[in-house]
Amino acid sequence: MTSIKEQAAISRLLSFLQDWDNAGKVTRSHILNNFIETNQGKTGPELEQEFSQGASLFLVRLTTWLRLTYMTGLCLEKLLRSIGIFLSAVSSNRYLIEFLEVGGVLTLLEILALEKISEGDKKESIKLLQVIANSGRKYKELICESYGVRSIAEFLATCKSEETQEEVQVLLDSLLHGNPKYQNQVYKGLIALLPSTSPKAQQLSLQALRTAQPIVGSTHPSIVDCVLSVLRTMHLEVQYEAIKLIKDLVNYDVCPALLKGLVDLLIPSVKETLKLQPKILTDSAALQLTAHLPVFLQQAAAAKAIRVLARGNLSLAEEMLHLHVVPSLMAAMGNTDHSNSQRQASLTLEFFVQTFPVVEEQVRRSMGEELYKLFLSNAEDLYMKMDSVQVDILAANKVNVTKTLYPRGLLYGNRHSDDGLGDQEQLDDITHFQEDKEGQE
Numbered sequence: 001m002t003s004i005k006e007q008a009a010i011s012r013l014l015s016f017l018q019d020w021d022n023a024g025k026v027t028r029s030h031i032l033n034n035f036i037e038t039n040q041g042k043t044g045p046e047l048e049q050e051f052s053q054g055a056s057l058f059l060v061r062l063t064t065w066l067r068l069t070y071m072t073g074l075c076l077e078k079l080l081r082s083i084g085i086f087l088s089a090v091s092s093n094r095y096l097i098e099f100l101e102v103g104g105v106l107t108l109l110e111i112l113a114l115e116k117i118s119e120g121d122k123k124e125s126i127k128l129l130q131v132i133a134n135s136g137r138k139y140k141e142l143i144c145e146s147y148g149v150r151s152i153a154e155f156l157a158t159c160k161s162e163e164t165q166e167e168v169q170v171l172l173d174s175l176l177h178g179n180p181k182y183q184n185q186v187y188k189g190l191i192a193l194l195p196s197t198s199p200k201a202q203q204l205s206l207q208a209l210r211t212a213q214p215i216v217g218s219t220h221p222s223i224v225d226c227v228l229s230v231l232r233t234m235h236l237e238v239q240y241e242a243i244k245l246i247k248d249l250v251n252y253d254v255c256p257a258l259l260k261g262l263v264d265l266l267i268p269s270v271k272e273t274l275k276l277q278p279k280i281l282t283d284s285a286a287l288q289l290t291a292h293l294p295v296f297l298q299q300a301a302a303a304k305a306i307r308v309l310a311r312g313n314l315s316l317a318e319e320m321l322h323l324h325v326v327p328s329l330m331a332a333m334g335n336t337d338h339s340n341s342q343r344q345a346s347l348t349l350e351f352f353v354q355t356f357p358v359v360e361e362q363v364r365r366s367m368g369e370e371l372y373k374l375f376l377s378n379a380e381d382l383y384m385k386m387d388s389v390q391v392d393i394l395a396a397n398k399v400n401v402t403k404t405l406y407p408r409g410l411l412y413g414n415r416h417s418d419d420g421l422g423d424q425e426q427l428d429d430i431t432h433f434q435e436d437k438e439g440q441e
Contacts, residue, residue: 206241265302266328296338303344334395342383
């Protein structure tokens, strides 16, 4: 037989539930505000005590209202935060199961795809998905089985708030760890985000891929083209992360394709460079666009990436010599349409000249004494001191060092790498590039 105190508590609970059932949207909004203020951070047992062992009766009302109104966005943020109090409470596994049994995961994922829903509401949905994913492997699998990776990745690519994007990255990182059945699905989803038009989405995806690659182990064939395409960005924070990922990827089976791809980018295809010519002939303002033409940004970034890789690993440097990196760098130095390409290529060539005597000999012979002396005196500023004849010499060079090289692997021993090497140089390049950009404006 229940005591008078217990009967009073049950009576208060029933009265509270009746008030909710009879309330309109304004009153329900006030009820949610009070619930959030008084119950934030409570444990499962504390919530049960608050609701006289009937907390699930209120949770089921919240989830029912969510399913009925989520498409309208009515009180959605408060509603999701209230449900979050139940799901994130310590010793609250029963609440999680109750929420999932009524299709909670699918509802949260559908919210992400609705255009009329505010980004703030969607952010709360992401936070609930984080709580679910962090509850264990089977819950991560449930999200992935519900086509969650695709929905989450698409939202990351389209959302505008950087704070929200960072929350999405946290969720994807959670789905990546301790989820062997679907870790490859998450990995492929991150690669699919690289062509995104959102620089922040690209940056976060590149960071997540650096975490994902050692977990997944094997590489996906598409990652080479995708990461090289990212080098077209004019956002230096994205370029920085791309080069960091490239440094990691050279330790995997895609290394040959990656090195070849980087060297090929030093000489843009005729098709790419001709795209702007008709505009230049008809619009003088188009001349100012060449400094940010994606193919030239990619050329400069490739030259920098090659330098970072070569300095960190002489075996990679030697492999790139076999890929004709030296004549390609010299050709890039002759690209008067993009000064940063000239600068980056010159600095990279300087490293190869200083490291390999055979390169020094052939570069000197191709440049001629006067140009070579200018190059040695200050490789970084060489592009500002060359005349048109010297530019033509670089652009049309026929250097071929491969004939005088040892077979691959004999010049230097096993590969070695230093993940920290090149980071400071990248930061210095960012500063220099920004100064160049300001000077052009």
